[in-house]
Amino acid sequence: MxxxxxxxxxxxxxxxxxxxxxxxxxxxxxxxxxxxxxxxxxxxxxxxxxxxSFKARGTELVASLLTGQGRTAVVCASAGNLGQALGWSGRRRGLDVTVVAARQAPAAKLDRIRALGAELDLVDGDFEMARERAAALARSRGIRLVEDSLDIETCxxxxxxxxxxxxxxxxxxxxxxxxxxxxxxxxxxxxxxxxxxxxxxxxxxxxxxxxxxxxxxxxxxxxxxxxxxxxxxxxxxxxxxxxxxxxxxxxxxxxxxxxxxxxxxxxxxxxxxxxxxxxxxxxxxxxxxxxxxxxxxxxxxxxxxxxxxxxxxxxxxxxxxxxxxxxxxxxxxxxxxxxxxxxxxxxxx
CATH class of the missing domain: 3.40.50.1100 (Rossmann fold)
Known part of the structure; x- marks a missing residue:
C-alpha cells in the first residue's frame, strides 16, 4: 500500500x-x-x-462534492485552465464560480473563463498572489476555496x-x-x-x-x-x-x-x-x-x-x-x- x-x-x-x-x-x-x-x-x-485540458477530471469531483454538501458557491486561483474547468463543472451543477487570476495571464484563457459564466477577479502579480486573493475571498464570503493539488479531488x-x-x-x-x-x-x-x-x-x-x-x-x-x-x-x-x-x-x-x-x-x-x-x-x-x-x-x-x-x-x-x-x-x-x-x-x- x-x-x-x-x-x-x-x-x-x-x-x-x-x-x-x-x-x-x-x-x-x-x-x-x-x-x-x-x-x-x-x-x-x-x-x-x-x-x-485535463483539469476538468478534478473539478468534476470537486463540483459534485460541493453540490452534494448543499454548497452554492466556490472560488479558486488559476493560471487559466483550472478556472475554465471549474467554470464548466460549476455551471453544469448550478454553482457560482469565482476565479482569481493574474492580470497578465493569457488573454485567451481569461476570455474563456468569462465565457463559461464565472466571475473573474484579476490581480496585479503572479499566481501566488492570486492564491492569496482567492483565500481572502473565500474567508470573506464564507465559501469553499478550491486549491489545486492540495484538494485531493484534483489529484x-x-x-x-x-x-x-x-x-x-x-x-x-x-x-x-x-x-x-x-x-x-x-x-x-x-x-x-x-x-x-x-x-x-x-x-x-x-x-x-x-x-x-x-x-x-x-x-x-x-x-x-x-x-x-x-x-x-x-x-x-x-x-x-x-x-x-x-x-x-x-x-x-x-x-x-x-x-x-x-x-x-x-x-x-x-x-x-x-x-x-x-x-x-x-x-x-x-x-x-x-x-x-x-x-x-x-x-x-x-x-x-x-x-x-x-x-x-x-x-x-x-x-x-x-x-x-x-x-x-x-x-x-x-x-x-x-x-x-x-x-x-x-x-x-
Missing part, C-alpha cells in the same frame, strides 16, 4: 462521477514524432474536450488518466508528465506505482519555474522568489508540503528543461502531430530533446495536458526568427539545432 493521500478505490470510483466527455481520451503512437526524437512515442491527448481526478494508461494494454517504459502544483504528477504516478510499477514516472518542469523539481531533489519544500517561463500553467513558486510528500513516493525523476526546448517541442508537436498545444503540454517532448540518449530504444508516453494558448503568442514562439530565440548564437531556434545544443546537458537540478 502506497503511503500517499490518494486512494486507488476512490480513483476508480471517480470515473463514475466525471462526465464521460473527459474520460477515455485518445492514446496513440505517433511514429513521425518518434522518428524525430529517436524513440517510440505515444501521445495521451487531454485537449479534445470542452475546456481543452484523484487527474489520476484517472493513470487508470487509462495502465489499462490500455500497451507496453511502455516511461510516462513524461508536466509538473506544476503536482496534481497530475501525483495522480498518474500513484496509479502507475500501484498497477504498473515497471513504468518510470518522469516529471518535467521549466528551468525558469523550478520550485517543485528542486523540492523533489532536496526532499523538502524549496520556494523561489520569481518565475520566468512561457509555461504559465506550471509556474508556481511555493510548493505545497503535502503534495511534495506524495510526489516523493510516486515519482522516479524530476527534470528541468530550457525555454528553447519547450518552443522546439511545441513546433515538433505541430509539425508531426498537427496539435496546437500550450507550452506546458510540450514539456515531455522538451525533456526528450535535451536527453536523447536516455530514451533511445524506449517507448515513452507524453501527456498533452493543455491546448489553451494565445494564438498571437503561439505564433511568436513557434514561427519567430533566430534573432528572438532564447538560444543565442548561429543555431537559432530550429528544433533540430535546439536538440543538438542541449544534448547531454544535465538540467535535473
Amino acid at each position: 502506497l503511503k500517499t493521500r490518494l486512494d486507488l478505490d476512490r480513483i476508480h470510483a471517480a470515473r463514475q462521477v466525471i462526465d464521460p466527455i473527459f474520460l477515455d481520451t485518445p492514446l496513440y503512437r505517433c511514429d513521425a514524432l518518434g522518428r524525430e526524437l529517436g524513440c517510440t512515442v505515444s501521445i495521451k491527448l487531454e485537449t479534445a474536450n470542452p475546456v481543452r 484523484e481526478g487527474a489520476a484517472t488518466i493513470g487508470l487509462e494508461l495502465a489499462g490500455a494494454g500497451v507496453d511502455f517504459d516511461a510516462v513524461l508528465i508536466a509538473l506544476g502544483g503536482g496534481a497530475m504528477a501525483t495522480g498518474i504516478g500513484h496509479v502507475l506505482r500501484s498497477l504498473a510499477p515497471g513504468v518510470e514516472t518522469i516529471c518535467v518542469q521549466p528551468v525558469g519555474a523550478p520550485a517543485m523539481t528542486r523540492s523533489w531533489h532536496e526532499r523538502r519544500v524549496v520556494s523561489t522568489e520569481s518565475t520566468d517561463t512561457i509555461a504559465d500553467g506550471v509556474a508556481g513558486r511555493h510548493p505545497i508540503a503535502a503534495v511534495l510528500d506524495d510526489l516523493l513516493v510516486v515519482a522516479d525523476d524530476a527534470v528541468l528543461v530550457q525555454e528553447a526546448s519547450i518552443i522546439a517541442g511545441m513546433r515538433l508537436l505541430l509539425e508531426h502531430t498537427g496539435l496546437v498545444v500550450e507550452p506546458s503540454a510540450a514539456l515531455g517532448v522538451a525533456a526528450v530533446l535535451e536527453d536523447r540518449d536516455r530514451f533511445v530504444g524506449r517507448h515513452i508516453v507524453t501527456v498533452i495536458c493543455g491546448g489553451n494558448v494565445d494564438l498571437d503568442a503561439y505564433h511568436r514562439w513557434v514561427w519567430r526568427g533566430p534573432e528572438s530565440c532564447p538560444v543565442s548564437g548561429p543555431l537559432g531556434c530550429h528544433p533540430f539545432a535546439v536538440a543538438s545544443t542541449f544534448k547531454g546537458t544535465d538540467h535535473s537540478l
Whole structure:
C-alpha cells in the first residue's frame, strides 16, 4: 500500500462521477514524432474536450462534492485552465464560480473563463498572489476555496488518466508528465506505482519555474522568489508540503528543461502531430530533446495536458526568427539545432 493521500478505490470510483466527455481520451503512437526524437512515442491527448485540458477530471469531483454538501458557491486561483474547468463543472451543477487570476495571464484563457459564466477577479502579480486573493475571498464570503493539488479531488481526478494508461494494454517504459502544483504528477504516478510499477514516472518542469523539481531533489519544500517561463500553467513558486510528500513516493525523476526546448517541442508537436498545444503540454517532448540518449530504444508516453494558448503568442514562439530565440548564437531556434545544443546537458537540478 502506497503511503500517499490518494486512494486507488476512490480513483476508480471517480470515473463514475466525471462526465464521460473527459474520460477515455485518445492514446496513440505517433511514429513521425518518434522518428524525430529517436524513440517510440505515444501521445495521451487531454485537449479534445470542452475546456481543452485535463483539469476538468478534478473539478468534476470537486463540483459534485460541493453540490452534494448543499454548497452554492466556490472560488479558486488559476493560471487559466483550472478556472475554465471549474467554470464548466460549476455551471453544469448550478454553482457560482469565482476565479482569481493574474492580470497578465493569457488573454485567451481569461476570455474563456468569462465565457463559461464565472466571475473573474484579476490581480496585479503572479499566481501566488492570486492564491492569496482567492483565500481572502473565500474567508470573506464564507465559501469553499478550491486549491489545486492540495484538494485531493484534483489529484484523484487527474489520476484517472493513470487508470487509462495502465489499462490500455500497451507496453511502455516511461510516462513524461508536466509538473506544476503536482496534481497530475501525483495522480498518474500513484496509479502507475500501484498497477504498473515497471513504468518510470518522469516529471518535467521549466528551468525558469523550478520550485517543485528542486523540492523533489532536496526532499523538502524549496520556494523561489520569481518565475520566468512561457509555461504559465506550471509556474508556481511555493510548493505545497503535502503534495511534495506524495510526489516523493510516486515519482522516479524530476527534470528541468530550457525555454528553447519547450518552443522546439511545441513546433515538433505541430509539425508531426498537427496539435496546437500550450507550452506546458510540450514539456515531455522538451525533456526528450535535451536527453536523447536516455530514451533511445524506449517507448515513452507524453501527456498533452493543455491546448489553451494565445494564438498571437503561439505564433511568436513557434514561427519567430533566430534573432528572438532564447538560444543565442548561429543555431537559432530550429528544433533540430535546439536538440543538438542541449544534448547531454544535465538540467535535473
